[in-house]
Amino acid sequence: ETGVTQSPTHLIKTRGQQVTLRCSSQSGHNTVSWYQQALGQGPQFIFQYYREEENGRGNFPPRFSGLQFPNYSSELNVNALELDDSALYLCASSPVAGGPDTQYFGPGTRLTVL
């Protein structure tokens, strides 16, 4: 049990809609990263937030955006959903003392876009 939770577990949306995925980290974890994992593939880095500011981004378009809140929760927002956005979305948080290689992953949100 990592102490990182994600909601919802599963979600079905239609193309063109918007979606918000949520992640709750442990107290003191001030860095959160979001990943997209397509079926049969490894995770791809979307972006990372540190102290409520984005401080790194992968090769994802601006319709993928995020927020991090002072209470160690965060959100991933995706606008104008496309069929290829169907994937498992993972968040991972890092404690202050652990450094960037100490990441605790949540169980993920499975998003299906029809």
Next chain:
Amino acid sequence: KQEVTQIPAALSVPEGENLVLNCSFTDSAIYNLQWFRQDPGKGLTSLLLIQSSQREQTSGRLNASLDKSSGRSTLYIAASQPGDSATYLCAVRADSNYQLIWGAGTKLIIKP
């Protein structure tokens, strides 16, 4: 551009066997390499982290090796058990940023 490949994509072995999972990467300028385990509905768990200056790391029945010059890492699992059944992924971190580049994983099934 760094690319990480894992072969085979799937592996099924009888309980008790020793086995090796492979990971290769195209750019040897890595900061470190990690092996993860992924169980359905439970997210990812880090198993072993090897810094670029290290050759191997061990944890219990697991041993991971790193050969930067050849762009390869292996994960050795001794005396496999049904509970080892999971997908195993490797990920490398480049020198310049914290972004992890992942392989697609090897799905391991240990038959009782």
